[in-house]
Amino acid sequence: MMMNLKFNLLTFFLIAFAVTAAFAQEVLKNSDLTITKLDKNLWVVETTDMTTMYIVEGHEKSMLIDTGTKCKKLDEVVKQITQKPLYVVITHAHGDHDGNIRFFDEIYLHAADTVLLDKSYKGKVNFVKDGQVFDLGGRIIEVAHTPAHTPGSIVLIDRKTGNCYSGDAFGSGQVWLQLKPLSPMQTYIESCKKMENLMDNGITKIYCGHYPYVKKAYNKKYITEMRTLAEALVNGNAPKATPHHQKVSIACENPMMTTLGGATIVFDPEHIKK
């Protein structure tokens, strides 16, 4: 009986590995980026400067999630993967996520991030709302507003596949919070609760906004660690914080960071309770 169980488990893991390996296939590489097929009708675009985009294809339309930074002629690159009419949706208006919107006539983002959007963009800006859906044909992508990293941060969820594309809403191991314009830590706690609720209702995989650092999808444990850590920061009992040495123009002078399990929060010590 024990032998059988072991054998079955081993077989299961071998098959799971083979399926994952078969799907995770590099399909395009140039000096700026690599595109890998993650699953049926799903690709991740990883730029050499560690930004990330996702391409999701339906029967009638496709969606490009974020536009990265270092990618010459991004519109033509995307056409090599999908030729269907394209929705270009920006998870939030930070330069490493909306860097190439100039290649597209029209984009979608949450109105609360308008203040951060590059003013030189000449195309049409469509605002998305919480709960709004994009019908790609046999594939529905839904918007969930999850503010904190930026006021207009959204995640895009696909209830059928259980996938979520999260931008920087929950970071990629490390989330930068309390950037300008400042969102209170409580806003992040509420966004984590909303994500945990989505994960109790069919969402299983979170594909983050800087995939090259992690090379995997996050599960609910990661979000729960993030929320627990944010609550501990507000309650004054978080693990000891250390200075974060990266200089970011929209962050406070001396950002601090603290870690719980696989989750790290970068924050402004002056604004924990505000």
Ligand SMILES: [Zn+2]
């Ligand atoms: Zn960001």
